Amino acid sequence: MHQMIASPFLDQHVLVRPGSRGGALLPAARHEELRDVDPDAPAPAWLADAFLKQWEDLADVIDQPVGKLLLVRQPSTWEYGKASWEINLGCNYACKHCYLGLKMNAGMPWEDKRRCLDIMAEAGVLFLQITGGEPTIDKDFMRAYRYAWDLGMMITVSTNGSLLWRENLLRLFRECPPYRVTVSMYGATKASYDELTQREGAWDQFVQGMGAARRARLPLRMSVVVADDNASEEQAMVDLCRSWGVETEVFTNITPTIYGGAEVLTAQSKEHLRERQPFAGCNAGRTFFHMDPNGLVSICKIGRDDQISLPQEGIEGLARMAGIGDRLMLRTGGCTGCALSGACTVCRPLAKQYQEAKAPLAAYCQHGRPKTG
Incomplete structure (x- = not known):
């Protein structure tokens, strides 16, 4: 099981480590060298030095054969470095503000999920966000996560945190460390949290999950969601995250559903609306794409028009994404x-x-x- 990944990433080559935010750039020639190294040979001296300069805790394993330390990703003729995947729209919450609207359990059979992950790897995807709905309730989440990890992806799991106390999940994350676990926070008290999620007992599950995640030292980031039900607790939510030693990002502007539904906008705290910065463009459809539970690929989570079916069209379908993105941005x-x-x-x-x-x-x-x- 690899400790490191050497991979092309867009127009560069990088050395990264699952579970770590650190990394290093690799010259193209060094990456080429690693592709030809005997997996039973010791790590080249320059690679061992790079390991220890970035991650001192690897000193006790650096003498292992390079094949046990390092996974080397092959070059891709495609230009994708990141992707997000809604593994399922189903959720154990019913949040008033959720942009997904009706959260129906749906998704591909496992063989199609696996094929789509293979295609993502072939397309060059190094950083993968697995989201939902609530991804951890999907019956295939654990094996999909492990499969993507084995392919050499740096995985972010976006979750409500309610199930992070489960030992099978914690064991998976110990064996295959995530790049990041992003947890949405919906209140600082039981009353506001349960009200916004419309689930009695949701706060208790959240607290239990966060306690387990912190004890497991998962690489956490909190997304603090401010809505009408918890507007008075914005600072309390931020302060609680700080007391846990977890970095936060605050979200106050609620968007319509992906179907153009306005019902979620009533959850907005009008006093907390913040003026957005000017939109400066993005690489949606060019270096990044989004996939829904049925394998339909779009330029991002918002721009879902003109989707392509990855299971049906395969990697060749991605050739149309840049043009779709240009058209949707007009x-x-x-x-x-x-x-x-x-x-x-x-x-x-x-x-x-x-x-x-x-x-x-x-x-x-x-x-x-x-x-x-």
């Missing part, structure tokens, strides 16, 4: 000819969702904001 519909589009704070796919939800213009567009001066 200012069309109500945004055609906008004089302020150069400073717009949302991408076109997100603006379309707000428009379909008939959301107040101020929620996503500069034209709806009071004029100053």
Whole structure:
């Protein structure tokens, strides 16, 4: 079982370690050298030095054959470095603000899931986010996670944390360390947490899961979600995360559902709306893609028009993604000819969702904001 991964990543080559945020750049020639190293030979001296410079705790295993220390990813003719995967839309919560809308249990059979992971690896994906719904309730989560890990992916699991106390999950994460475990936080008290998630006892599960995750020293990051039900607890949520020694990111702007539904916008705390920074473009569809539970690939979680079926089309279907992304980013519909589009704070796919939800213009567009001066 590998301790390190040497892999192409976009136009570079990197040395990374599962469970660690650190890493190092590799010259292309060094990566080429590693591809030809005898797996039963000791690690080259330069590689051992690079290991120990970045991770001193490997001193006791550095003398193992290089094949036991290192997984070497092969070059890809594709240009993808990251992907996200909704393994299932099902969830054990029913959060009022969830952008997925109706969270139905659905998904591919295991053989299709495995094939899609193989295709992702072939496409060059090094960093994979597994999300949901709640991914840990999926019947194939554990073997999908392990399979992706064995392929040499650095995995982030996005979860509500309610099941992180389970020993089978903790054992999996010990054996195959995740790059990151991102936990959504929905309140600082039982009353607000259970109200927003619409599940009695959800807070108790969250606390139990977080206690187990911290004891297991998982690489945690908290996504603090501020909504109307917990708006008075924003600082309390941040303070609790800090007391746990966990980094946080606060989210206050709720978006419509992926179907353009407005029902979740009622959960928004209007007093906590924050002005977004101008949208400066992204590489959605070019170096990144998203896959839903049925293997339908889109440029991202928001822009889901013109999906391709990865199980049916295979890796060749990804050739269309860049063109789809360019088309979806064009200012069309109500945004055609906008004089302020150069400073717009949302991408076109997100603006379309707000428009379909008939959301107040101020929620996503500069034209709806009071004029100053």
